[in-house]
Amino acid sequence: MSDRIASLLPESWSGAAWAATALIHVALVLCFVLISVAFFVWLERKVSARIQDRLGPTRVGGRFGWLQSPADGLKLLCKEDIIPAAADRVLFRLAPYLCFCPAFAAFAAIPLAEGWVVLRLDIAALFVLAVAGMEVFGVILAGYASGSKYSLFGAMREAAQVVSYEAPLALCLVIPVMLAGSMDLTTIAQAQAGWFTQWFLFHNPFSFAAFWVFIVCATANTNRAPFDLPEAESELVAGFMTEYSGFRWTVFFMAEYTSMLAVCLIASIAFLGGWNGPIPWTGWLGLSHSVHPLLGFVGDCVGFVNVTAKAFGGVIFIMALRWTLPRLRIDQVMAMCWKYCVPLAAVMLMGATLWLYVFPGGVIRGVGGQWSPSPAVATSWTNGGERE
Amino acid sequence: MVAITRGCDLVDQRRRAGVSFIMIAAVVWQNLLFWGFGLTASALAIGVVVSTNIVRMAVCLVMSLAAVAGLFFLADAPFLGAIQILVYVGGTMVLLVFGVMLTARLPSSSMRTNAGQWVAAIIVGAALLAVCWQACRGLAAVCARADAKEHSAARADHAGRTTTEFGLALLGVRTDAARPNGGAPVAGQGYLLPFELISLHLLAALVGAAYLARSRWNSRQNDHKRD
Numbered sequence: 096m097s098d099r100i101a102s103l104l105p106e107s108w109s110g111a112a113w114a115a116t117a118l119i120h121v122a123l124v125l126c127f128v129l130i131s132v133a134f135f136v137w138l139e140r141k142v143s144a145r146i147q148d149r150l151g152p153t154r155v156g157g158r159f160g161w162l163q164s165p166a167d168g169l170k171l172l173c174k175e176d177i178i179p180a181a182a183d184r185v186l187f188r189l190a191p192y193l194c195f196c197p198a199f200a201a202f203a204a205i206p207l208a209e210g211w212v213v214l215r216l217d218i219a220a221l222f223v224l225a226v227a228g229m230e231v232f233g234v235i236l237a238g239y240a241s242g243s244k245y246s247l248f249g250a251m252r253e254a255a256q257v258v259s260y261e262a263p264l265a266l267c268l269v270i271p272v273m274l275a276g277s278m279d280l281t282t283i284a285q286a287q288a289g290w291f292t293q294w295f296l297f298h299n300p301f302s303f304a305a306f307w308v309f310i311v312c313a314t315a316n317t318n319r320a321p322f323d324l325p326e327a328e329s330e331l332v333a334g335f336m337t338e339y340s341g342f343r344w345t346v347f348f349m350a351e352y353t354s355m356l357a358v359c360l361i362a363s364i365a366f367l368g369g370w371n372g373p374i375p376w377t378g379w380l381g382l383s384h385s386v387h388p389l390l391g392f393v394g395d396c397v398g399f400v401n402v403t404a405k406a407f408g409g410v411i412f413i414m415a416l417r418w419t420l421p422r423l424r425i426d427q428v429m430a431m432c433w434k435y436c437v438p439l440a441a442v443m444l445m446g447a448t449l450w451l452y453v454f455p456g457g458v459i460r461g462v463g464g465q466w467s468p469s470p471a472v473a474t475s476w477t478n479g480g481e482r483e
Numbered sequence: 484m485v486a487i488t489r490g491c492d493l494v495d496q497r498r499r500a501g502v503s504f505i506m507i508a509a510v511v512w513q514n515l516l517f518w519g520f521g522l523t524a525s526a527l528a529i530g531v532v533v534s535t536n537i538v539r540m541a542v543c544l545v546m547s548l549a550a551v552a553g554l555f556f557l558a559d560a561p562f563l564g565a566i567q568i569l570v571y572v573g574g575t576m577v578l579l580v581f582g583v584m585l586t587a588r589l590p591s592s593s594m595r596t597n598a599g600q601w602v603a604a605i606i607v608g609a610a611l612l613a614v615c616w617q618a619c620r621g622l623a624a625v626c627a628r629a630d631a632k633e634h635s636a637a638r639a640d641h642a643g644r645t646t647t648e649f650g651l652a653l654l655g656v657r658t659d660a661a662r663p664n665g666g667a668p669v670a671g672q673g674y675l676l677p678f679e680l681i682s683l684h685l686l687a688a689l690v691g692a693a694y695l696a697r698s699r700w701n702s703r704q705n706d707h708k709r710d
Contacts, residue, residue: 113512114512117512183536183538183539185539186538186539186542189542214561216561216646217561217562217646218561218562218565218646221562221565221566221569222561222564222565224569225565225566225568225569225573226565226568228568228569228573229549229568229572231576232545232576232579235576235579235580236538236542239538240538251580254576254580258576258577278646278650
């Protein structure tokens with residue numbers, strides 16, 4: 096994309112092209128994230144309503160009450176902005192942004208279709224885990240800076256919970272990284288091209304189990320019920336968000352939904368084939384860049400819809416979990432992580448490694464083809480690290 | 484470093500063209516970002532020293548380290564940047580948690596540094612500065628050698644794609660090393676042994692920590708029994 100913009104401008108304007116490319120990328124990702132978040136606000140109400148045998152928002156207007164999200168946003172912006180007297184004013188103001196920015200920055204390395212990525216990194220999976228993990232800072236700071244014991248309790252729970260659940264989360268993500276032979280999320284998704292049997296979810300029984308462990312850990316990592324102990328409104332008022340109102344509270348809310356979208360996108364790329372659909376019909380119709388750039392673009396659009404649909408499916412699943420399961424106790428949450436998730440993830444990793452060793456061709460996926468690292472990775476191994 | 488040299492290339496191109504453009508075209512963004520990240524890291528590092536509240540200190544430290552990670556990303560070293568965030572920034576978070584848990588709301592929470600510590604800190608800091616200064620002075624020669632070896636355009640192709648070689652080297656395959664038969668890379672030249680040794684070292688540290696914590700816990704329990 097930067098090449099395309101640079102070719103439109105004279106050579107000595109490369110600085111402007113660089114800035115324009117950066118701004119366009121940021122604007123596109125911001126639009127995608129914020130529209131999704133607004134959609135999730137409405138969706139959360141609808142999902143909860145359906146599970147509780149209600150209709151959900153109908154009175155605000157719009158088809159299916161879609162004006163609920165704009166109405167919510169307007170209400171939150173009009174609320175009074177309160178900073179408690181006991182608060183550390185600088186950190187109190189800083190905390191919401193420290194919470195949202197990492198969740199948003201993770202999208203820099205998440206591909207939304209083949210080549211539709213702000214920055215294609217060799218280590219995209221590691222980058223996303225590292226950057227998204229910084230979100231916990233904002234929460235701890237919010238809890239400390241509020242000057243309230245409920246907030247502090249919430250923040251301490253968040254610290255314990257997120258630091259613990261990052262271990263099994265990363266262990267589960269190692270399995271698709273190992274199966275694809277790369278930490279590049281684009282390469283991981285391309286390694287699953289074809290029918291849904293090529294998805295790493297169905298690669299072997301261990302990766303199938305690892306996907307569900309991943310979903311559990313992702314739910315815990317994003318503070319969603321049944322693991323929403325940092326908020327726990329029945330015990331801690333609203334946990335770390337107790338003292339926040341208006342716009343700052345909205346930023347925390349956006350951070351939660353943004354990180355939820357991020358983990359679901361990673362799950363859909365790493366385990367569910369990314370933009371490679373259950374049925375490879377775009378390939379049959381010739382919607383690829385090798386046929387014509389325009390057809391390739393249409394194919395990428397289909398891929399974008401595909402990966403987004405899978406991620407939104409994941410978000411709906413996590414929402415349904417919230418409205419179905421009762422909240423755990425904090426000691427149960429920690430036991431869940433260290434006694435079940437970590438050992439399970441470790442066993443799944445060992446199992447997947449052994450499976451790869453014993454059945455190099457795979458059982459379900461290896462009907463005809465021998466397993467091998469994806470062509471891009473294989474060439475980079477022999478060419479001394481250089482890619483096409 | 485790469486960003487600076489690339490920025491210099493851009494400036495040279497512009498001089499050769501001999502034309503001036505509006506500001507936004509003329510700004511070398513890599514340089515601007517380099518100065519932005521660098522000054523942020525330095526200012527926040529001073530903030531760590533000046534601040535007397537441990538939580539604010541930790542916040543300054545976190546943001547300073549994150550700015551350094553930004554410098555790594557700018558220099559096309561995403562692996563180092565990600566590790567900087569994961570290890571250093573994540574490690575500081577533990578400091579933050581302990582700071583909050585142990586000292587946050589006590590009246591004596593503000594920390595003062597005594598004169599002896601100041602002297603020791605200044606000596607160590609000056610020594611480190613001297614080493615860095617020496618390294619910076621030698622940098623120009625290294626850059627020149629690197630430029631002669633590898634054209635900057637070829638380097639641009641490598642942007643963000645450096646980690647595969649690194650990972651393979653850790654597993655024992657050096658893709659950049661000499662290949663005697665001209666074909667596939669040779670196994671056994673890499674860093675597998677140091678890598679495994681470090682892993683064992685960390686494992687030993689973990690087991691040791693667990694053992695120490697456990698024995699102390701046991702002795703305290705015995706004390707209770709004796710009481």
